[in-house]
């Protein structure tokens with residue numbers, strides 16, 4: 480049970496005064512009884528009381544003086560290896576709120592401090608503490624292991640030293656705004672190890688307040704998520720790519736085409752869409768087998784993919800049908816590319832089932848985006864042009880004219 484220091488001191492002082500008074504009164508009584516008194520008899524009664532009060536006085540003095548004699552740990556600093564190191568009080572990360580403990584006196588024993596320090600030093604998550612001027616004051620063992628730096632290379636520097644340069648400036652702006660307003664920031668950031676290798680970290684950064692409620696430090700708890708990120712990227716890639724050809728699958732193609740359509744509408748930029756279909760593909764399949772058919776599909780997809788710019792989107796729209804989205808491209812440019820593609824594909828030779836070379840040709844229809852077009856309309860227009868190219872004898876390119884868009888199929892350009 481803990482006694483309040485103040486009450487106990489008052490009690491001890493009162494006991495001291497009482498015992499001293501009783502002792503003096505008795506001494507007085509003895510002297511009053513027989514003049515100078517019987518030194519032996521009077522002394523016998525007085526000594527125990529006076530002795531007890533002296534002991535009490537010693538206890539009171541020791542009680543008052545003891546705190547002043549304790550070992551100096553008065554101005555501990557973060558991250559020191561010396562005994563008495565104090566860490567700022569942690570913030571409850573779960574609620575996102577910063578509790579205000581500034582009015583609470585928390586007596587912390589040396590033993591408890593050592594325990595806290597060991598827990599933070601050897602925590603499995605990487606932990607970094609920066610001061611409110613953005614200088615690193617503490618990193619734990621896991622942080623050193625993840626970053627590859629030594630403590631000497633890190634302390635006193637800015638956390639910017641770990642940045643890989645890929646994180647957008649808005650992310651950092653949001654981070655500072657959040658923590659300076661006293662809230663916890665969470666996010667994923669790409670950093671660089673000392674070896675130069677990039678790695679992804681999931682971070683929670685929370686402000687720490689001093690006893691006056693001022694933000695004095697920031698503590699960052701960081702988890703290396705590079706492996707998980709890699710798996711996610713792989714899965715995303717798998718979900719977007721056509722397994723046979725390696726180009727965008729139908730779903731991803733439509734997503735990207737819709738993005739480009741919206742961009743063209745918003746900024747009034749040109750956009751063209753090509754639909755490419757292998758001619759007489761059923762015959763290739765029937766005469767040479769599906770493996771040779773697949774080979775033809777792969778060759779055509781590859782030729783399309785390497786013939787366009789990086790901003791263009793090439794995807795497999797159906798079995799032997801491909802769509803190419805050309806942002807910022809006028810009809811003349813689209814026609815030029817379509818003609819070039821048709822010729823390049825016609826030059827492809829694949830080996831048939833009998834070992835003899837097989838020629839592959841394509842028909843191409845294309846349409847230019849017009850303001851107000853939905854993606855379905857654009858696709859349907861290119862498909863109508865492709866249909867016309869097929870009916871013209873195949874291995875040719877047909878553009879959608881305004882006429883063709885308004886009227887039912889009947890004329891070609």
Ligand SMILES: Nc1nc2c(ncn2[C@@H]2O[C@H](COP(=O)(O)OP(=O)(O)OP(=O)(O)O)[C@@H](O)[C@H]2O)c(=O)[nH]1
Nearest residue numbers: 756757758759760761762764769772773798799869
């Ligand atoms: N080998 C292979 N064949 C496929 C694949 N997807 C679709 N096909 C086949 O492609 C053929 C397409 O035939 P059609 O639509 O009649 O077209 P086509 O024979 O090329 O005739 P035109 O387009 O009019 O020149 C069908 O036989 C499908 O089974 C695929 O991934 N691999």
